[in-house]
Amino acid sequence: MDREKQRRGISRRRFLKDVVLGGAAVGAGLTMAPGVRLANAAKKGVYTMKYDCYIGATAETAQLDNWFLDELAKRSDGRIQIKKFWSGSLHKVGQHLPAIRDGLSEISLISYGYYPSAVPLSRGLEWYYRGCDHADSLLYVCRDMYNATPELRREWEDRNRAKVLYFTNWSYCPFIMKEPLPDVAALEGRKVRGYGIGADTVNRLGGQGMPIVAGEVYTSLERGILDGAFAFAFITAEKMKLHEQAPYIVESGAGAHAPTTVVMNRKLWRSLPDDLKEVVNQTIADLYNWRFLELYTKLTEESVDKMVAAGAKFSTWSDSEIKKATNMVQPLQINEWVEKIAKANNFDGAAFQKKVDALIQKYEPGKLKNPWETYKQKYM
Structure with a gap:
């Protein structure tokens, strides 16, 4: 990366911006009408979705999401297609959850600290010095609490019209x-x-x-x-x-450190045929069962x-x-x-x-x- 920086002659500040907000160009050149054209997608059997993220593609949560999205495309034989917008190239920080709610994007990573009034109850899952010392443990704690707590589900599903796909987190913060x-x-x-x-x-x-x-x-x-x-x-x-x-x-x-939630627009989720929902659910199961631990271990090392x-x-x-x-x-x-x-x-x-x-x-x-x-x- 340093050699590339020197070759381009960019400033240190620009270099850091590119790393933090890396991948912005992935989606910046794409133009799409707001929301998914559900009727056309159903006719063609293809669902084109925008993944909308405030972070760059090198961050650990982004790498996990990238795996998940690519697996959906592969496992669905191309019936699910994802356009990825990294680094706030579609919506800026603090706009992603409203965009999901209003159908302006279809899938997004949500960090609770940017939406305190939209997900106040979910912030009860966010703490330090609590005895949850391993990031994979936090993954399962959040998943099980969500499944067992109707108020949490209403907070996401009804208040924000968001289907929770899976929980993730930012691993550790020494x-x-x-x-x-x-x-x-x-x-x-x-x-x-x-x-x-x-x-x-x-x-x-x-x-x-x-x-x-x-x-x-x-x-x-x-x-x-x-x-x-x-x-x-x-x-x-x-x-x-x-x-x-x-x-x-x-x-x-x-x-x-820092639980996050990956969500899909609720209307879109409800429109998917059962076989594609099963593809999504099986990919989520694999993420929980082995991919999170495998990827985060590698990245930490x-x-x-x-x-x-x-x-x-x-x-x-x-x-x-x-x-x-x-x-x-x-x-x-x-x-x-x-x-x-x-x-x-x-x-x-x-x-x-x-x-x-x-x-x-x-x-x-x-x-x-x-x-x-x-x-x-x-x-x-």
């Missing part, structure tokens, strides 16, 4: 720091990028959560605006080369190797420091959601969280190693 971070106390006053509930987590640990968009994190580290990043997916951080500015990768015991080769330093907090951090964040974070969000929506948040606890116990320990575990296995 602290990525410009200077060593040996313990919780060292975070005091540090300016750390945080996404959604991640910024709240940084604040509870004594740092200063900074809601800076992903594409500006590298330059913010470079200019001293930030001391580090948290709630920032490790694999994506490597793709963006954050370790060039912040080479200290610190495991803090926060657990799996690759990112660890590249960071080590570039001189990054991996470390972990002690068990006592992780326990201290846990007590600073939980159950205060959960209780705040129960009191301020769940009750305002006439929802029994306490009972919901008890079910979450039970599912965490069911699915932990998971199998997907975090970056520190991967580093320790390979280099220690």
Whole structure:
């Protein structure tokens, strides 16, 4: 990628934008009328769908989605065709869920932090220091909670006219720091990028959560605006080369990072013939059963190797420091959601969280190693 950057003579800022928002050109040149022409599709037996995403194709969630979409096309013998719009080339951040609702796009990746008023109950699945320490465990917890909670299904299906296809997540988010971070106390006053509930987590640990968009994190580290990043997916951080500015990768015991949901326009889903629905459902089953773990394991190992080769330093907090951090964040974070969000929506948040606890116990320990575990296995 560096050689390509030099060949084109583009600036560092442009290079980062291309990495973060990589793939924008995939769909930018395509012009389509809003929505799927369902009647014509039914006549021809072909359903052309737009996949609409705010991130670039190199991010881990994007790579998983890419596999899923390509499998749909292959397994349906071309009866499902996907036009992919990466990096906000069709709709911008914060517009994707309304676009699904209104039929302006057909499939999209939804990160909850951008839609707090549209999916308030689903945000009860988003936490740190909860004991859900493996990303594959979080995958199954979210899936089972959705299937067991009518209010969640109504939130997506009725409020947003979205058919949930599958849950995914951003795997892990160690602290990525410009200077060593040996313990919780060292975070005091540090300016750390945080996404959604991640910024709240940084604040509870004594740092200063900074809601800076992903594409500006590298330059913010470079200019001293930030001391580090948290709630920032490790694999994506490597793709963006954050370790060039912040080479200290610190495991803090926060657990799996940032659930997301891939959805389809509900009207389109209902229009699909049963055999194509079965293709979709079987591909989803394979994603849950093996593809998520296979892909994310590979990507984590690759990112660890590249960071080590570039001189990054991996470390972990002690068990006592992780326990201290846990007590600073939980159950205060959960209780705040129960009191301020769940009750305002006439929802029994306490009972919901008890079910979450039970599912965490069911699915932990998971199998997907975090970056520190991967580093320790390979280099220690």
